[in-house]
Amino acid sequence: METLIRKAEILIEALPYIQKLYGKTVVIKYGGNAMISEELKNSVMEDITLLKFIGVNPVIVHGGGPDISKALKLHNVESKFINGLRVTDEQTMEVAQMVLVGKTNKEIVSLLNCKGGKAIGFSGIDGRLIECEKYKTTVNGEDIDIGFVGKITKINTKMLELVTRDEYIPVIAPIGVDKDGQSYNINADTVAGAVAAALKAEKMMLLTDVEGIKYSKDSEEVIYEAAIEEIHKLLNDGIITGGMIPKVLGCIEALEQGVNRTHIIDGRIPHCILLEIFTNKGIGTMIRK
Secondary structure, eight states: OHHHHHHHHHHHHHHHHHHHHTTOEEEEEEOGGGGTOHHHHHHHHHHHHHHHHTTOEEEEEEOOHHHHHHHHHHTTOOOOEETTEEOBOHHHHHHHHHHIIIIIHHHHHHHHHHTTOOEEEEETTGGGOEEEEEEEEEETTEEEEEEEEEEEEEEOOHHHHHHHHTTOEEEEEOEEEOTTOOEEEOOHHHHHHHHHHHHTOSEEEEEESSSSOBSSTTOOOBOOEEEHHHHHHHHHTTOSOTTHHHHHHHHHHHHHTTOSEEEEEETTSTTHHHHHHHSSSOSSEEEEO
16 A cells, blocks of 8 residues: 555656646657667657657657667778767768668657557658758867768758647657758757757757766766856866767757756666656756756
8 A cells, every 4th residue: 555655646746747748848869878778768668658648749859879880880980979979971971861760760660659659750851850051060179070960050840840739759860951952960969959949848858878967077976957057167177078068069059049948867767757857856967047
């Protein structure tokens, strides 16, 4: 009986959060170890399906770094990263598009459908969902060409709005297209931020392989809540580096364009999405305006 009462208490704790999010859009970037472990895959898909059935509108943006690296290795192509972004030559672009659109996206759609959801897969090419131009990163003050990596210029939301208002869950592969029809690889965290901003989502959640943002490189203490100015200071001090840079920049862009809250959470924890959204303490780092 005590166990049953505790379960009821958990549901009651979640009630105000369910009420607040009812009818709202939550953008979830799915990546990291949660895409590799079968247990975590199922956990994430169950969380997303539950959100849809209680009246929340989840929109999924997925990565696929490990799958791309594995496919490139089979083609004897070395993976290189600069500022957390994959250097993408023509061959790498072909492999990335093949893996993200043809393999990873459809696997996620299939998993959600098996859980009782109704998922539809998109890439940024479909309906020109993600328009972009060539992106150059900066190293020591110099612009560096990293190949077919895109900088988002526009998210065309009409298709997503139609789908999310209905009973479907959109699943987006982070491939964009320029005005000439050339495809570009885009960091999934960046896409999630832009999609969340364009949809004026209530929340954006980035699933990662770390506990959250920490106060220093040697610190074990996670920052559970931070404002944008605090994140800028951590960037300027060199505490936030590598793959975490596009994550926090995506969060900042989303917040500045109307998203209410952004979250960087540990995707290695089963049911991490529900724990972050529907419990008083939550997990990971929440970034606010």
